[in-house]
Each structure stands twice: as structure tokens, then as C-alpha cells.
Amino acid sequence: MARTTRGKRVDVSARQAPHGAPATAAGKRRIDRVKTVCRIGAALAVLICMFVQIPGLDAAGSRMFGIFLAAILLWVTEAIPLAATAVLVILLEVLLVSNQALLPVTEEAPKATTFFGALANPVIILFLGGFMLADGAAKYRVDRALSAVLLKPFLGSPRTTILGIMLITALMSMFMSNTATTATMFAVMMPVIGALPEGKARTGIALSIPVAANVGGMGTPVGTPPNAIALGALQEHGHHVSFLQWMLAACPLMLITLAVSWLFIVWRYVPGDIRFEIDTSARFDTSPKAVVFYVVASVTILLWMTEPLHGISSNTVGFLPVVALLVIGVMDGSDVKALDWPVLWLVAGGIALGAGVGETGLDGWLIGSIAWNAVPVMLLVLVLGLVGWGVSNVISHSASANLLIPMGIGLAISISSSQAEVAMVLALGCSLGMCLPISTPPNAIAYATGTTPTKDMALVGVVVGVVGVILLAVLAPLTWPLVGVN
Structure with missing residues (x-):
């Protein structure tokens, strides 16, 4: 991850390799495999919780739990960029738990603007x-x-x-x-x-x-x-x-x-x-x-x-x-x-x-x-x-x-x-x-x-x-x- 500031580019890639050294090819493949597994795991968490109601939660709560698990997996592992996970969370909430959800939810479901409004x-x-x-x-x-x-x-x-x-x-x-x-x-x-x-x-x-x-x-x-x-x-x-x-x-x-x-x-x-x-x-x-x-x-x-x-x-x-x-x-x-x-x-x-x-x-x-x-x-x-x-x-x-x-x-x-x-x-x-x-x-x-x-x-x-x-x-x-x- 790097951030550009005036007059210089700040390299913060040390999370991949010590002292800026390039990661080995084997290390990159291993990281890619882990990220792929986490992407699949996040997708499965959302899909399962869409159709399986968890005891103690209604349909919206169960779907939100799936979104929450997906966010944990993606944010902890950075399987996709952090900001990408953030906007994915917003979209999934609109599509799965809001009053504009693709699948039926309760009449008290939060409005889609509740989630879109987070951007402003x-x-x-x-x-x-x-x-x-x-x-x-x-x-x-x-x-x-x-x-x-x-x-x-x-x-x-x-x-x-x-x-x-x-x-x-x-x-x-x-x-x-x-x-x-x-x-x-x-x-x-x-x-x-x-x-x-x-x-x-x-x-x-x-x-x-x-x-x-x-x-x-x-x-x-x-x-x-x-x-x-x-x-x-x-x-x-x-x-x-x-x-x-x-x-x-x-x-x-x-x-x-x-x-x-x-x-x-x-x-x-x-x-x-x-x-x-x-x-x-x-x-x-x-x-x-x-x-x-x-x-x-x-x-x-x-x-x-x-x-x-x-x-x-x-x-x-x-x-x-x-x-x-x-x-x-x-x-x-x-x-x-x-x-x-x-x-x-x-x-x-x-x-x-x-x-x-x-x-x-x-x-x-x-x-x-x-x-x-x-x-x-x-x-x-x-x-x-x-x-x-x-x-x-x-x-x-x-x-x-x-x-x-x-x-x-x-x-x-x-x-x-x-x-x-x-x-x-x-x-x-x-x-x-x-x-x-x-x-x-x-x-x-x-x-x-x-x-x-x-x-x-x-x-x-x-x-x-x-x-x-x-x-x-x-x-x-x-x-x-x-x-x-x-």
C-alpha cells in the first residue's frame, strides 16, 4: 500500500517484504492462494446467511451476520483493497437488508438511503x-x-x-x-x-x-x-x-x-x-x-x-x-x-x-x-x-x-x-x-x-x-x- 504526498511517494509496502525487498515468487503465490480462499469464504458467508436463518435473528439479522463475517474476512486479510470491502458492504446492505432488498425483509427494514447516506x-x-x-x-x-x-x-x-x-x-x-x-x-x-x-x-x-x-x-x-x-x-x-x-x-x-x-x-x-x-x-x-x-x-x-x-x-x-x-x-x-x-x-x-x-x-x-x-x-x-x-x-x-x-x-x-x-x-x-x-x-x-x-x-x-x-x-x-x- 502506498500513498502519494506532495513531492514524494511514500512507500509503505513493508507489510509484504522487509525493508522494501521484493517478495519471492513462492511467497506471492502463497499470499494469492490465501486471498482467493478468503474471497471464496466471504462469498459463502453471504450466500449461506441469505438462505439460512440463524437462531435468535430474523432474516435481516441473519443476512447482516453474513455481511459482517464477509467484512471480517476481507478486512483482516486484505483479500481485496480495504476501500473495496467498504463499498461492497454498502451495496450488500442495500441489496439484502434494506427496504429495497432483492429478497423480502420485514416492514421495519432500514431504508436504502441509510446505507447510501454513509458516503455523505x-x-x-x-x-x-x-x-x-x-x-x-x-x-x-x-x-x-x-x-x-x-x-x-x-x-x-x-x-x-x-x-x-x-x-x-x-x-x-x-x-x-x-x-x-x-x-x-x-x-x-x-x-x-x-x-x-x-x-x-x-x-x-x-x-x-x-x-x-x-x-x-x-x-x-x-x-x-x-x-x-x-x-x-x-x-x-x-x-x-x-x-x-x-x-x-x-x-x-x-x-x-x-x-x-x-x-x-x-x-x-x-x-x-x-x-x-x-x-x-x-x-x-x-x-x-x-x-x-x-x-x-x-x-x-x-x-x-x-x-x-x-x-x-x-x-x-x-x-x-x-x-x-x-x-x-x-x-x-x-x-x-x-x-x-x-x-x-x-x-x-x-x-x-x-x-x-x-x-x-x-x-x-x-x-x-x-x-x-x-x-x-x-x-x-x-x-x-x-x-x-x-x-x-x-x-x-x-x-x-x-x-x-x-x-x-x-x-x-x-x-x-x-x-x-x-x-x-x-x-x-x-x-x-x-x-x-x-x-x-x-x-x-x-x-x-x-x-x-x-x-x-x-x-x-x-x-x-x-x-x-x-x-x-x-x-x-x-x-x-x-x-x-x-
């Missing part, structure tokens, strides 16, 4: 605005200039410099794709990393970037797709979490996790006596179009963070940069084409899957066999966070969130718990999965540089993930209700 869900518009700002930042090289300016106060002590690198990476990942942020920071740091002798210091600096990018994305609704999936699922159930509420709930967790990550990385990898120099000569573009972009981006972020004051939904605000930048001519049709549309479709597929699971009663059926009411809240949050973290280490964060959040919200409904809290815990737990090169694109980028052995990535990923999940279990039940997440 307000959360998709929010994310679209975030993507437009991120691509504009790359087009006008704001990311490189911003990182150079912000790094200057941290130069001197190598450990302080790494703290600055992690803080800046996290800050940028709150509003930009963590993939693009990682690519930008590696562009700044690779001359430094390459000049260091092979060893722990090189590994520590390289690892600090993807860790900070993954953790930083937790801080805002536009930071990473699992956040958008959680917000979309909550909106389907009538719950609105504002941009500011998400930040107030997630940023303390993000900052503490980032601090722990920095302390562990510098203790384990970075001796205090190493020396390196970073080029901070990048300057901001002062052309008229760039200045307009700065103004639009600043106004958008300000409106997002002050939603309780002006009352304009963050989703609506997210459409502002799309319209303003196109109307003024700061960005054009080629910029729109360059947006990461597969990610938007993936988020839409997750929203549609959640709607189908809830509308057909499948969520209650899936979790109804366990007495969840007997589980203490803190332990429940810990378990949910661990599940999200564990699953997202081996499959895409977005796919993990798509599969887990609908069930989590169903669980919250069944035990009269906070749906917002459960959805956010799962989303943030998914973002903490970073033990392997395949866990997330920032990890794959770092791994492809040849500076981050898998064992070191796994060690740091386990420490950061476990600490983050424990913090989730402690902070979520105690502090989130104070900021309105309930």
Missing part, C-alpha cells in the same frame, strides 16, 4: 476538510517550514531535541494524515539519522517519529480514521461529540502517553552524549495564495476548537476549507483528485456497517451471551482498550475500528453504559496498535528506511500500547464525564 455522512465532510487542509499544507510546504521553526527551541541536548521532534510530529498528526506527517519528519531527519553510526541512537530517533505520529492522531477527530468512524457511529445513534469535547477527552491521554514514550525511547536508545545537527533553514511561503491558505486553515482550526461558543457543527466547519480554497483558487480540481478518497470510502463503509449491525439487532445478538453488567466499568474499559489495541496490531487501524465499534456501541446500549465512552475507547485503543511494521503506515515507513528492526518496534509498541490502554482505563471513567463525554 457529516463525518465524511469533516474528514474531507481535514484532508484538504493537510494536502494544502503539503502543497505550500507549511509542514516542512512549521517543523523547522518549531524545532529551533529544542536544539542543543539530543534528548531534548527528540522531545521536540515527537511533540511537533504529534501536533502535526492532530490535523494532518499521520502518513504524510511521518514522511515529512523523515525528510527532515533522515540526513541526521543517516549520519549517525548504526546502533541504538539511530533506531531510537527513527522510532520516535512513527510513535509520535500514531499517538498524536488520537488528539482530534480528524487525526486518524478510527476517530471519524467512532464519531460517525455515534451520530447514527443520535450522539454528538464536539471537536473540543474530543480534544478535552483525548489530549491528556495523548500527552501523557507521548511523555512516557519519549522517556522510554531516550532511556533505552539515546545516550546523552551523542551530537547531531538538524537543518532548520526552511521558510514559510509568502505568496498570496499561501497567505490565503494560512488564513483559511487558521480560521477552520479556530472554529473547530470554539464550537461550543458559536454553535456551528464541526462537520459544517470542515466543509469551509473545501469551499473557500476552491472558490478563491488556492486549490483546484487536481488537488481534489489527490485527496485520499479510499480512506473516506473506508470510513463510510464502517459507518454503514455500524448502521446495519444496529438496525438489524445483530449487535445485541453478538454480545447478548455475556453478563456484561457484572463487569466493573474500569475493567470493561481496560478490556475494550486491550481488544482494540490487540486487533489493530495485526490489521489496519481503520478496519479494526470498523469491526469493533459497532459491537462496542451495541454493548453500551445493552448495559446502559456511555456509548460515547465505549466508542472513543475503542477508537483510541485502535490507534495505540503499533507493534509491527504492518500495524500502521508510519511504522511501515520507518521500517522501510532500514533503521528500525522489528524487535525494537515491537518492544516500543508494547510499552506504549500497554501504558496507553492502562491510562484509558483510569482516565476515561473518571474524567471524560466531566467534559461531556457520556
Whole structure:
């Protein structure tokens, strides 16, 4: 999987071959066979559940179960592209469980527009605005200039410099794709990393970037797709979490996790006596179009963070940069084409899957066999966070969130718990999965540089993930209700 950013192509193909080495012919054939088996298995799951009614479920619920099984198989194995699975889910829901289904369903069947509407869900518009700002930042090289300016106060002590690198990476990942942020920071740091002798210091600096990018994305609704999936699922159930509420709930967790990550990385990898120099000569573009972009981006972020004051939904605000930048001519049709549309479709597929699971009663059926009411809240949050973290280490964060959040919200409904809290815990737990090169694109980028052995990535990923999940279990039940997440 690769993503194109301004001026460079980011290779994240390390999930197929270590350090970018080509896979063997035998390995490719084996992967192809597995994918073929999974495609067949997904088709059989849908076909069987079309004609076999599962005990405890009606016809629509049984068919939805087949769709759900197919989504699991296809998302976990990536037998077809993730975005392809997402749009397939939407189509199958329309054809099998909606009021326009090919086979009869109950009169209460959800409308087809419920599923088609996921492609234009307000959360998709929010994310679209975030993507437009991120691509504009790359087009006008704001990311490189911003990182150079912000790094200057941290130069001197190598450990302080790494703290600055992690803080800046996290800050940028709150509003930009963590993939693009990682690519930008590696562009700044690779001359430094390459000049260091092979060893722990090189590994520590390289690892600090993807860790900070993954953790930083937790801080805002536009930071990473699992956040958008959680917000979309909550909106389907009538719950609105504002941009500011998400930040107030997630940023303390993000900052503490980032601090722990920095302390562990510098203790384990970075001796205090190493020396390196970073080029901070990048300057901001002062052309008229760039200045307009700065103004639009600043106004958008300000409106997002002050939603309780002006009352304009963050989703609506997210459409502002799309319209303003196109109307003024700061960005054009080629910029729109360059947006990461597969990610938007993936988020839409997750929203549609959640709607189908809830509308057909499948969520209650899936979790109804366990007495969840007997589980203490803190332990429940810990378990949910661990599940999200564990699953997202081996499959895409977005796919993990798509599969887990609908069930989590169903669980919250069944035990009269906070749906917002459960959805956010799962989303943030998914973002903490970073033990392997395949866990997330920032990890794959770092791994492809040849500076981050898998064992070191796994060690740091386990420490950061476990600490983050424990913090989730402690902070979520105690502090989130104070900021309105309930």
C-alpha cells in the first residue's frame, strides 16, 4: 500500500517484504492462494446467511451476520483493497437488508438511503476538510517550514531535541494524515539519522517519529480514521461529540502517553552524549495564495476548537476549507483528485456497517451471551482498550475500528453504559496498535528506511500500547464525564 504526498511517494509496502525487498515468487503465490480462499469464504458467508436463518435473528439479522463475517474476512486479510470491502458492504446492505432488498425483509427494514447516506455522512465532510487542509499544507510546504521553526527551541541536548521532534510530529498528526506527517519528519531527519553510526541512537530517533505520529492522531477527530468512524457511529445513534469535547477527552491521554514514550525511547536508545545537527533553514511561503491558505486553515482550526461558543457543527466547519480554497483558487480540481478518497470510502463503509449491525439487532445478538453488567466499568474499559489495541496490531487501524465499534456501541446500549465512552475507547485503543511494521503506515515507513528492526518496534509498541490502554482505563471513567463525554 502506498500513498502519494506532495513531492514524494511514500512507500509503505513493508507489510509484504522487509525493508522494501521484493517478495519471492513462492511467497506471492502463497499470499494469492490465501486471498482467493478468503474471497471464496466471504462469498459463502453471504450466500449461506441469505438462505439460512440463524437462531435468535430474523432474516435481516441473519443476512447482516453474513455481511459482517464477509467484512471480517476481507478486512483482516486484505483479500481485496480495504476501500473495496467498504463499498461492497454498502451495496450488500442495500441489496439484502434494506427496504429495497432483492429478497423480502420485514416492514421495519432500514431504508436504502441509510446505507447510501454513509458516503455523505457529516463525518465524511469533516474528514474531507481535514484532508484538504493537510494536502494544502503539503502543497505550500507549511509542514516542512512549521517543523523547522518549531524545532529551533529544542536544539542543543539530543534528548531534548527528540522531545521536540515527537511533540511537533504529534501536533502535526492532530490535523494532518499521520502518513504524510511521518514522511515529512523523515525528510527532515533522515540526513541526521543517516549520519549517525548504526546502533541504538539511530533506531531510537527513527522510532520516535512513527510513535509520535500514531499517538498524536488520537488528539482530534480528524487525526486518524478510527476517530471519524467512532464519531460517525455515534451520530447514527443520535450522539454528538464536539471537536473540543474530543480534544478535552483525548489530549491528556495523548500527552501523557507521548511523555512516557519519549522517556522510554531516550532511556533505552539515546545516550546523552551523542551530537547531531538538524537543518532548520526552511521558510514559510509568502505568496498570496499561501497567505490565503494560512488564513483559511487558521480560521477552520479556530472554529473547530470554539464550537461550543458559536454553535456551528464541526462537520459544517470542515466543509469551509473545501469551499473557500476552491472558490478563491488556492486549490483546484487536481488537488481534489489527490485527496485520499479510499480512506473516506473506508470510513463510510464502517459507518454503514455500524448502521446495519444496529438496525438489524445483530449487535445485541453478538454480545447478548455475556453478563456484561457484572463487569466493573474500569475493567470493561481496560478490556475494550486491550481488544482494540490487540486487533489493530495485526490489521489496519481503520478496519479494526470498523469491526469493533459497532459491537462496542451495541454493548453500551445493552448495559446502559456511555456509548460515547465505549466508542472513543475503542477508537483510541485502535490507534495505540503499533507493534509491527504492518500495524500502521508510519511504522511501515520507518521500517522501510532500514533503521528500525522489528524487535525494537515491537518492544516500543508494547510499552506504549500497554501504558496507553492502562491510562484509558483510569482516565476515561473518571474524567471524560466531566467534559461531556457520556
